Amino acid sequence: MAEPFEQWVDELLNLNDEDVKLTEKQIKIIQAAVEVFAEKGYAASSTSEIAQKAGVAEGTIFRHYKTKKDLLLSIVAPLMSKLIAPFILKDFNKVLDATYARYEDFLRAVIHNRQEFVRKHLPVIKILLQEVPFHPELQEQFKEHVAGKVLERFKNIVEHYQKEGQIIDIPPYSVIRMTASNILGFFITRYLLAPDQEWDDEREIEMMVRFIVRGLAPEESR
Amino acid sequence: MAEPFEQWVDELLNLNDEDVKLTEKQIKIIQAAVEVFAEKGYAASSTSEIAQKAGVAEGTIFRHYKTKKDLLLSIVAPLMSKLIAPFILKDFNKVLDATYARYEDFLRAVIHNRQEFVRKHLPVIKILLQEVPFHPELQEQFKEHVAGKVLERFKNIVEHYQKEGQIIDIPPYSVIRMTASNILGFFITRYLLAPDQEWDDEREIEMMVRFIVRGLAPEESR
């Protein structure tokens, strides 16, 4: 995290374009909470430790967040929207506008775009992944955003390339799963399992794109 | 879980071939612990709730397990060995004995074998996935078993098929990641994300195998 933390928080919490302002101590609380939650998990983190790490009285936390869970949600919920934002933006119709003539061009664009995002918000993503299974509110958000919007959008895109004969004619959701499994598998390996290994990202991505595209290519009729 | 629970526990904990015996209450403790851990996560689970659900006094738990963490490890640790067992068994050399002539035959065998396992031990697998990030002991076991043994073994297998010209000549670890991403992605979608959806497993597996094999096929020179 080389960039100023305040800016990072602003961006994540979507506050720079609203009239809401965070005090200095509030920022320190969020910063400390992210650290502690990411390290020990939500349930094993104590508000006293967060307060201590933030250099703040424990009561101050509850001035701004009604409960400990409130603190968690205020960190993690905005990430969910941002995580899937690019799939919902209007200019994502580039795909259908044939800006990405080939499925592999589309793939490269998505991968690079989301890699930037993952690198920037890694600790919060970690928290999100860990806590979703235990918090129904987060599960609903996930269902609504990811299952609801992204899947539908992605399905249209896949069907577009299927009509063009670039992708084999199998259920779109299977295509999505195969594509997403590889991209997420790469990110997880790259940033969670073996982040210290030396990585040639571009080469790895190219191999992956080739793998996906050829795996999804229709049978050659000749 | 249709089968008798005691048998399931015996099999998991590897106790049927040793002279260690579990009392009736011990089995109930493990059963309750698996349920509670899987539902709320280790840190958010209390020994009192486990005891209550097991129909046992809280002290009984600590008769058999020194600490709460001890209880967790006694459930989760043996799973890790079992999870990767087939990759270490001697008869896994079938591959190198050319029992599986093609990579896709090998894939099908692995997928079916591990699907059985996943279905049977789903709750404990859930616990394992959730807790590994927070317990160094589990991380070390994972590193030693998975990274150490399975990866090495798998690498040999991949190189075998590469020499035969069935798999494109790229780093074996990339081949492994692409293969594993898809298999795990399928299992996670199948059993965790959308277990209630109707699944045609065989069809889905065949599509996946086709995808992997064609994605990894060498360039056609003609």
Add this chain to the structure above:
DNA sequence: CCATAAAATAAGTGATTACTCACTATACAA
């Protein structure tokens, strides 16, 4: 039936938990 050990229990233990509340400090407009 008795003796002995293991199993199980109920009632604690101090420590820690998330959260409250009465109070003080600070900022800013009138």
Add this chain to the structure above:
DNA sequence: TTGTATAGTGAGTAATCACTTATTTTATGG
């Protein structure tokens, strides 16, 4: 300066935590 709202504090709260211990129940073999 004074008034008012917000930010921040820290001592306190009851509840719950993992774990202990003294005692009782159960199982087992002779």
